Amino acid sequence: MPELPEVETVVRDLRGLVVDAEITGVRVSWLKTLRSQDPDAFARAVVGRTIIGTSRRAKLVVLDLDDGQAITIHLKMTGQLFVVSSGVMEDPYIRLILSFADGRELWFRDIRKFGRVGVARRDGPAGDLRGELGGDKGFKGFGPEPLDAAFTARVFRKGIRGRKGRLKPLLLDQGFLAGVGNIYADEALWAARLHPLRSASTLRPADEGRLYREIRRILAEAVERRGSSIDDYTAPEGDGSMQEQLKVYQRAGEPCFRCGRPIRRIVVGARSTHFCSWCQRLPARDKPGAAAILRGMEPRTGAAPVIRTGPRWTEIGGGDGSLGTPTGSTRRAAGSQASRAERTKRAAATRRAAARAATGARPDTARSDGRPVEPGRAS
Numbered sequence: 001m002p003e004l005p006e007v008e009t010v011v012r013d014l015r016g017l018v019v020d021a022e023i024t025g026v027r028v029s030w031l032k033t034l035r036s037q038d039p040d041a042f043a044r045a046v047v048g049r050t051i052i053g054t055s056r057r058a059k060l061v062v063l064d065l066d067d068g069q070a071i072t073i074h075l076k077m078t079g080q081l082f083v084v085s086s087g088v089m090e091d092p093y094i095r096l097i098l099s100f101a102d103g104r105e106l107w108f109r110d111i112r113k114f115g116r117v118g119v120a121r122r123d124g125p126a127g128d129l130r131g132e133l134g135g136d137k138g139f140k141g142f143g144p145e146p147l148d149a150a151f152t153a154r155v156f157r158k159g160i161r162g163r164k165g166r167l168k169p170l171l172l173d174q175g176f177l178a179g180v181g182n183i184y185a186d187e188a189l190w191a192a193r194l195h196p197l198r199s200a201s202t203l204r205p206a207d208e209g210r211l212y213r214e215i216r217r218i219l220a221e222a223v224e225r226r227g228s229s230i231d232d233y234t235a236p237e238g239d240g241s242m243q244e245q246l247k248v249y250q251r252a253g254e255p256c257f258r259c260g261r262p263i264r265r266i267v268v269g270a271r272s273t274h275f276c277s278w279c280q281r282l283p284a285r286d287k288p289g290a291a292a293i294l295r296g297m298e299p300r301t302g303a304a305p306v307i308r309t310g311p312r313w314t315e316i317g318g319g320d321g322s323l324g325t326p327t328g329s330t331r332r333a334a335g336s337q338a339s340r341a342e343r344t345k346r347a348a349a350t351r352r353a354a355a356r357a358a359t360g361a362r363p364d365t366a367r368s369d370g371r372p373v374e375p376g377r378a379s
């Protein structure tokens with residue numbers, strides 16, 4: 001799912017494409033894409049308006065209109081935005097189209113249909129957003145923007161002290177910090193050498209300082225690299241390259257870049273969590289509470305990942321009654337797992353390339369060849 005750096009990249013790319021465009025029409029082909037689920041109300045709000053700026057709040061793309069209102073777009077898992085000339089053939093995943101007076105169109109393409117588009121109001125030119133999003137709490141429910149100058153170490157300390165939860169869910173909490181998601185939470189915790197299941201209340205001032213600095217450093221680098229083009233994320237001007245710099249995310253079983261021990265994967269609050277159990281130690285007082293989660297840890301032992309894939313030899317048999325040998329099937333299973341991961345990456349790159357080709361946008365330059373994400377890094 002696109003996080004702060006990915007959404008920021010989309011916002012910056014859009015700026016050169018949609019600022020000064022006058023909206024002349026709206027077409028909604030999936031009703032739930034609209035927060036209001038009311039296409040007429042949405043059209044009344046935006047048709048005839050001119051886009052005067054693009055910005056980001058948390059993981060939302062914000063298109064400011066000339067009447068003080070703003071269109072908000074949450075890309076969620078698979079949302080993509082493209083600006084195309086009219087007459088380009090649509091594919092079935094275009095959920096919403098804004099037509100511009102100059103003949104171009106802004107397409108919201110969203111395979112999984114979780115993305116949401118709404119209308120909000122600004123309090124003054126640089127004021128807060130309020131309105132349609134999230135009911136009464138609205139945009140005020142978002143925590144500070146981690147890359148803002150106003151987000152100082154002191155603000156971070158104040159925010160984290162008194163928090164009782166574990167670090168991973170805390171970093172994903174948009175009310176604590178806006179825009180951080182699964183990828184950058186894992187990366188920041190690894191860089192700061194803090195266990196994802198550690199409770200925030202056990203942090204010492206030095207830990208807090210490290211975590212604050214690493215969150216900002218990693219997010220800033222990811223913005224610089226146009227985000228991580230994992231799964232379906234791409235931006236109007238093309239893919240990002242941060243996926244090549246990730247140290248733990250989706251590297252379960254591969255060696256830690258600091259200590260060489262295998263990166264572990266656990267599930268915390270239904271989210272995959274990647275960490276090094278050697279570099280990111282869990283304090284004794286957090287261990288009892290974390291035991292149940294850590295029991296599901298993969299891989300469990302040793303430097304070589306033991307990946308359970310395909311049928312075990314004891315489960316083969318059926319048909320012709322033959323049984324594979326345990327060693328042979330383990331080796332084959334490991335091989336097929338690697339290629340499956342690669343196939344998944346290739347499929348995502350192909351989907352992004354197809355989306356780009358379908359919309360006539362600039363060809364996907366770097367990542368459409370299905371290369372593994374980190375060539376030569378596991379040395």
Ligand SMILES: [Zn+2]
Binds near residue numbers: 257258259277
């Ligand atoms: Zn390590």
